[in-house]
Amino acid sequence: MKRKSFYVLFVALLLIVLGACSNSSSSDDGGESSNGDGKIELFSWWTAGGEADGLDALIEQFKEEHPDIEVENAAVAGGAGTNAKAVLANRMQGGDPPSTFQVHGGDELLAGWVAADKMQPLNDLYEENNWSEVFPQELIDMVSKDDNIYAVPVDIHRGNVVFFNSKVFEDNGIEAPTTWDEFLDVADQLESSGVTPLALGDKNVWPATMIFENILLANLGADDFDKLWDGEIGFDDERVVQSAETFKEVLNYVNDDHSARAWQDASQLVSDGEAAMNIMGDWANGYYLSQDLKPNEDYGWAATPGSEGTFMVITDTFGLPKDINNEDQVKEFLTVLGSKEGQDAFNPMKGSIPARTDTDLSNYGEYATDTIKDFKDASLVASLAHGSAAPEQVVTQVNQAVNIFVTQKDVDQFTTSLQDAVDAGTE
């Protein structure tokens, strides 16, 4: 009996001591991170030209404001998070979250990590920084659930852009196509003059999915595009079948080695003038800028054919995971990331526009000026390829269907698999 009460007392004391330790480690004075060595572990997939530069600039900005807090850049290479998301999932499941991580606003955050109860609300941080006044409501909605706000957007990327090599266009006397029929005409012309019409790097399938989602957007418009992913419009819809047919034709005009290239290697074909066009999010703008290409001289851009007046939104956000030990430090980091200074350090290099509406635009250049205007005027729509329009499971199955379609080009099989993907996700 005596031995037992001594044991209970010992365990109680141990718990008190451990509790005290964990409280002190969440304070500002050098508390420990989830990886236990007192620094912010910043998890993303930004390793390519432009995106890595933006990330470095953001970290520099943070260090300037907080020289006492160490930041570890824990980026995992692979565009669109192909590898990073799997690593993250393992760590989250294993109870070892990074201090903060890149996640797309929309379903990737809300139907993923928030629904799994892995994130902490940031309403207090929004209030302290007056962020509800400076972030567009549409973005706040993409990171909110049941009156709680779960992440801070660092950027706005546009997913419906065609970039082109200005000299190749000039030499061939062509302008950016405004419909997919025009695209196919222009592609014929380019091919006969020995230029690859469209650069594609679908080593990881998502860039091919982006082309297809852009064709869908052109044929359905923003509202109906959205309805596809919650099951309100079926994939037997004539406009979807037509989109698959067009996609099949477009694939005839891509570089032969597309399946060996990543998005940045495909973007490079356009820089080099080997390919004329690239359908990509505007991190490709960051990539071209990182190569010292001059906007409107070396490369130009337009909305993808048929998508003028719409803006496919991709927003990279960062939040506060549960079960980390350095909450206060991470909040300091999020505060810088959401500040004018943080956003103005990051976005001009990243190729994106700031999520805030009140930053200093003097360093942003011509692409951003156009894009900020378009964001204000256009109908906004969330990207499927980047995880905002549907849960991860649907995105994964759609990617699988696209991967098979790129080689087999069977429209019936494709639309059936897409329907299966959405049905499985909405069950």
Ligand code: GAL
């Ligand atoms: C997207 C992300 C962008 C960019 C791109 C390529 O998913 O939102 O910020 O990094 O992947 O890696």
